[in-house]
Amino acid sequence: MAQQELDLLHPAAPPRRYSEQQRVRLAKIAVLQADGRTPYPVSVPRDRRISDVRDQCADAHLWPDVPLSLAGRVQAVRDLGGVIFAVIEEQGHEIQVMLTLAETPAPLRMLWRQSVDLGDIVSVTGCITRSRRGELSLLVSDWRMASKCLRPMPSRRSGLADPDARVRHRYLDMLVNPDSVAMLRHRSAMVHALRQRLISTEYLEIETPMLQALHGGAAARPFKTRSNAYRTELFLRIAPELYLKRLCVGGLTKVFELNRNFRNEGADSTHNPEFTSLEVYEAYGDYQSMRRLAQDLILAAACAVHGRPISMHRDPDGELHEFDLTAPWPVISVHDAVACAVGRPVTVSSTSDELTAICRDNGVHCGPSASAGEMVLALYESLVEKQTVAPTFYIDFPIDACPLTRPHRTDSRLAERWDLVASGFEIGTAYSELIDPVDQRERLTSQSLKAAAGDPEALQLDEDFLTALEYGMPPTGGLGLGVDRVLMLLTGAGIRDTIAFPFVRPVSP
């Protein structure tokens, strides 16, 4: 009885099943321990980076004839009996190491043979030399295990090809596919360049709430969560827009946020449930000035990634082609673009009946209650975006679908908004912001009616935001760029390659 209780309270872990290769590697830990060594030491000798040695010895020079210590992951071992060659790698830089009869004490050579596997991280100490074939090499006089690898590495020749495994085990992808590490570097360079471009022109970076009691600033389904302390439902933000505008009311004239948004939708080649956006607001700007800023930011990002203003575009055959971003980016009205796509005249004056027929003829589905503007938008989204390869600004959207955008200065049926589209997907959007609190209240009220009618993407009415507007927000241009999307544009990659850890379905227990 007492034993049963104990068993229940302290259930034994089920025995782990190890593959043959895992068992072999575990056994090698015992070999190290029998020699008084630990497979996971707190520190190991390392006084240079592998790249330092490579750089200094690039032109046939050798390091001064004094021992130094390097550390890296074992990528290859060639044991010729009298001499053992191995390749260790650190941060993408490799160097050969040699264990020889003459220079390496016999017990250390033996221990290497008995305990080192591909994938182990080792520290090696010795002098830099060249092999008979001229390969820069460290002649090992001493070595330590820095971290024993207990699982067999994917084959270096084949890499890791399974797309699911590549994102689930990104560390493995990084270890065998250099492109994956390069992408992370590109991303870091790009994000830095975007911040640099803004901060150097006196924009202020502010972090606004990600946990919000009301979700707003975009049309999308939110993730819901709950505050225990305040016993209230909260949302992960779908956009930072309404908080950044409060900052504009508060007197900041140039402000931006580069951070994560969350949308409770599926994942595909251009969508991840959490994604990074850049939103910029500038007082006394408008959607025209934001257009110049957007192009500027993307050119800065391109130079950070590629060293010059180009993007990479993948054609239908999978071939990558360079694309010159300095050529002027077309600016086309949404109605003209739709008209061109359907081969019939479409203008802001087109009637609902005409548009219903055009939608039907082009296989575009709209709800029966869709307004003319919503139909134009549906046509635009299904017929224009995917066909757009070169960066193109589509401007002056029907006002129906733009609840946060001010009416066009010359035609109130249009909104002063553009979308930037390239490589078949939307990269960013910008508005001349709606600052009229009376108009804004009406628009959000009609959105909340939609929400009440069951539209899960409708905006919520944020009373505090409206109150802020009533204190007066200066005429303002606002810009949003999808940061992941910009990197996709620049590299020709899918969104899952541009994010270090894209969403993957959790493994079922």
Next chain:
RNA sequence: GGGCCGUUAGCUCAGUUGGCAGAGCAGCGGACUUUUAAUCCGCGAGUCGUCCGUUCGAGCCGGACACGGCCCA
């Protein structure tokens, strides 16, 4: 939601008409004093995604499901 493709050793992949489960790399044992995709000899390694069906016999044929990828909506 629909269509197509995929799931076999740690990785990358073959697997014929339904007849003992295969290769390369990786692993294990051995040889080898300058290799660099080292080479040579020998050996081991599998819940063929899951379940059901057809069959004397299923990795292969049929059905359902799961997961992944691509395309379409």
